[in-house]
Amino acid sequence: MINQQSQSLYIQQQAMDKSFKFTDEELIARFQEGDEQSYIELVNRFKDRLINFVFRLVNDRDQAEDIIQDTMLKLYTHKHYYKNIAKFSTWIYTIAGNFAKTELRKKKTRKVTNNSQLGPEDRDYDPPSDDPNPQKLVESKFINTKIHEAIENLPEHFKVVTVLRDIEKLPYEEISNIVDVPLGTVKSRINRARIQLQKDLKDYI
DSSP states (O other): OHHHHHHHHHHHHHHHHHHTTSOHHHHHHHHHTTOHHHHHHHHHHHHHHHHHHHHHHHOOHHHHHHHHHHHHHHHHHTGGGOOTTSOHHHHHHHHHHHHHHHHHHHHHHHHHHHHTTSOGGGTTOOOOOOOOOOHHHHHHHHHHHHHHHHHHTSOHHHHHHHIIIIISOOOHHHHHHHHTSOHHHHHHHHHHHHHHHHHHHTTTO
8 A cells, every 4th residue: 555655656746847847838738638737837836926926916915815816717717728829927927917907996996985984094004013023124124015015006007017027027028918018118117117116215215
């Protein structure tokens, strides 16, 4: 029994090791042919990156994880929608980005509704943390918070391209495909977003 389990684990490990040698496009092609292990490998490759990307857009970790669950479910159920005319990463980022944009629009609607029911003293208040932190850690967290807030306050079309370029480090051409706008427009939006961020953060950095 132990030998059978060991052999089974060995075969699974061999399959996983082998999958690392495939490109993203090869993995999705194998998954389209019925290889479930290739799907698992794609999820492992992209899950954390996509969560970080979406979190920067929606500013809610739990919501970001839910969105990526929906994204990976769509990958599973719509695998044959992918055509090998673009990078797989472009396709999966587009799906995640579209889900995030939908949630942002819902969030904006809820915020307008909820704010109309609050007094001025109730809005946008975060209780200070009581955790004892060293001064440098406090300053670092403060600056990171300000950067995150500045990105959060960008218009949606600026925010998406900024996160994809400056945080996810994707090439301009791939960003152009993800957001479906011309390359020149992408570069212009990123430049304008950076100028806005510099203005918003000049007192902190």
